[in-house]
Amino acid sequence: MAVALLWSVCTASQAQDRAACERIVRLVAEAVGAGSIGEIEPFLAPGFIFSGQEGDRARAVMKLLVAQLGERVERIETVRQERTEEGLELVCAFTYAGRLGRKEATFLFDGEGRLKRLELLPIRVRTLGDKGGTFARPAARQLDIPVRRLGNLLTATALLDGRERTFILDNGAPRLMLNSRRCVPVRDTAALRISSSKGVNASIAGMDIVTISGFDFHGIRAGGGEFLCFDMSHLEDGTEVFGLLGYEVYKDYDLLFDYGAGMLTLLDPAVTDSCVRRLACGRPVTEVPVRMEGHVACVEARIGTHTLRLGIDCGAGTDLLDDGLWDSLRSDLVRRRETTLTGADAEVRRVRSGRVKRLTIGDREFRRVPTVFNDMSHLNLSLGHGLDGLIGFPVLSAQRTVLSYRSGRLIFLP
Structure with a gap:
């Protein structure tokens, strides 16, 4: 009777464990349909492995795949199960509503019922690493x-x-x-x-x-x-x-931007000050400090009573502010309306826009600056402090401008 009772307890425990694991399988299927892994992340083991990647990289790859699939799982079938030294392994067939059809996925759960490894689809992960390309400088200053x-x-x-x-x-x-x-x-x-x-x-x-x-x-x-x-x-x-x-x-x-002359001048930092003096011809210049957020140079600016952190981006055809500032800056805007914004991702989005009455950087004032408002949360995820917006063509083209990465200055020439 004792042996029978022990067998019954073990069988019930295993069935309970499997039921919990099958629930996580269903959560994965739901995540694919929703395009987000938010509901799954609490169930991932610390050393989670996804498509050969481990830890934070595994989570990042899984997040990208789920977000980009654009598929819905119509049916889940358990193909086989096996208890290994690593834990419970379930092989399930997901039948997708779209082009993927029927694909097998392998789930491995650890002893605590957390998802230890997932092979959802046959993908190959290629990375460039963090350093990017290696560029050699010429001798010219x-x-x-x-x-x-x-x-x-x-x-x-x-x-x-x-x-x-x-x-x-x-x-x-x-x-x-x-x-x-x-x-x-x-x-x-x-x-x-x-x-x-x-x-x-x-x-x-x-x-x-x-x-x-x-x-x-x-x-x-x-x-x-x-x-x-x-x-x-x-x-x-x-x-x-x-x-x-x-x-x-x-x-x-x-970087010395001169939109009027159609010239970009790259300066060795050792010659920047002498170049600025030569171009200023004794007239006053405006210098404001720059701080780096990753690869983005940032300055403080003022709009009305608001002090903002703005990134300097010559790839921005118009200035950009976070959409969360729209209500608080309404009185500082004219010509408020809706327009479209196309980014590097080719997505066209309806956004709000207007002209900022006065944008002040240091002692330089820019009037009626064309600006669009858009959600910047995705841009700020990888930055330490985040940005309130970007300054681009409207500010950089208004005068000759020097962006000094080395000395941390933005210089507006006369």
Whole structure:
């Protein structure tokens, strides 16, 4: 009787454990339909493994996959179960409502009923690492680079694989990023591909990795290697654009923007002050301190009674403020209306816009500044303190402007 009772208790306990694990399987299926893993995260083991990735990276990859699938699970079948030394393993067949059809997923649960490993779909994870490309500087202390306007954006040429191509200057982008429409990556059709970066409207899906043999931006060179790419065809506007020139390309230089003369000058920080004195010709300049948030240079600005933290982004065709500021800044705006905003992710979103009556940075005042309002929470996730907005074309084009990364200054010339 004692043996029978013990067997009964063990059987009931195992059935209870399996029921709890099957509930987590259902939560995963629901997460796929909802596009969010928020309900699953409390049930993930500390060393959670997803598609060969572990810990925080596993969670990040799972989050991206679930967000980008756009599928709904119509049916769940348990194909087999097995108790191993690692825990309970369940193999379930998910029948998706869309193109994926029926796919098997493997769930491994630890002794506490937490999800230890999940193989949801056959995906291959490729990463560039945190450092990005390696760029060699030329000996010259000043590089004068002709630029042209593409709408309110600046473009410049660079040699890509030995051929002169047009790129958009965007110090709001962390890296050199290539246009997949012009630089076609080698596709692996056996694997589902996911990726993400932060754009103005949301995460940029459909990013990929492309291999190039060489890159030369007026003497700033990178040898062959892998770089991120995504479809930028919506930015072209009749001009073939091969990518974005991001922060990593020119981070060792100070930037002098001269929209009127059609020139971007890259300055060795050792010669920045002498260049500013020469261009100012004895007239006063405005200098304000800059602090870095990741790769984004930030300044304090004032609108009415509000002090804001704004990122400096030459890839922003208009100024941008967080949508949460709309109500508090209503009295500081004119020409309030709705408009559309298209980000690097190609998503077009209806947003509110207006002209800021007075935007003050240091002692420099900018009047009737065209500004759009949008949710910036996705941009701020990776930043330490976060931003209230971005300043772009309306401020940078109003005068010659120096952005000094090394000394931490934004300088408005007369």
